[in-house]
Amino acid sequence: MIAVVDYGMGNLRSVQKALESQGADARILSSPESIKEADKIVFPGVGSFGEAMNELRIRGLISAITGSIERGKPFLGLCLGLQLLFDASEEGGNTTGLGIVKGRVRRFDNSLKVPHMGWNGVKIKNQKSKIKIGGCPLFKGLDDEAYLYFVHSYYVEPEDENIVAARTEYGVDFVSAIWKDNIFATQFHPEKSQEVGLKILKNFVNI
Numbered sequence: 100m101i102a103v104v105d106y107g108m109g110n111l112r113s114v115q116k117a118l119e120s121q122g123a124d125a126r127i128l129s130s131p132e133s134i135k136e137a138d139k140i141v142f143p144g145v146g147s148f149g150e151a152m153n154e155l156r157i158r159g160l161i162s163a164i165t166g167s168i169e170r171g172k173p174f175l176g177l178c179l180g181l182q183l184l185f186d187a188s189e190e191g192g193n194t195t196g197l198g199i200v201k202g203r204v205r206r207f208d209n210s211l212k213v214p215h216m217g218w219n220g221v222k223i224k225n226q227k228s229k230i231k232i233g234g235c236p237l238f239k240g241l242d243d244e245a246y247l248y249f250v251h252s253y254y255v256e257p258e259d260e261n262i263v264a265a266r267t268e269y270g271v272d273f274v275s276a277i278w279k280d281n282i283f284a285t286q287f288h289p290e291k292s293q294e295v296g297l298k299i300l301k302n303f304v305n306i
């Protein structure tokens with residue numbers, strides 16, 4: 100069973116339906132106990148970094164999320180669900196995140212139109228020369244570049260380049276996907292990205 104984490108922010112039903120279309124038993128869950136029982140975790144999100152962190156604290160979900168990751172359960176963060184994994188964000192000043200991934204979340208330069216919204220190319224990083232033989236499992240069966248759907252004003256800067264699974268150009272060359280052990284996360288919305296996005300979700304279901 101895959102838990103789609105409900106902390107009051109995100110297009111939960113569309114994520115659930117997309118996972119179900121790929122054969123998953125996906126359930127929208129909001130209690131720490133039910134999330135801990137899941138086999139895999141999907142952590143979507145849309146909105147403010149600070150507000151999302153506050154909701155996670157109020158609902159007692161932080162330990163459920165971090166504990167599941169520590170136990171090695173496959174975890175997929177989507178959009179804000181990627182950003183919240185990091186140490187801190189420029190959004191709202193200097194807001195502390197979950198600190199699961201070392202690095203920061205930065206705002207696009209004021210010279211760019213924000214949010215970055217619409218379809219953009221995602222260059223999948225070739226990781227075949229590293230320990231992670233074959234590259235990120237999320238992108239199995241995809242070409243080296245795919246077009247996916249984005250809606251965001253901030254992007255992540257991980258300290259460890261080795262966890263970068265994909266990059267995208269929008270004024271800067273920013274990280275659009277990461278992979279670290281059982282942690283997968285994307286800045287784009289696979290549930291809004293038609294066939295390619297569904298293929299990515301199918302790959303996660305099959306992990």
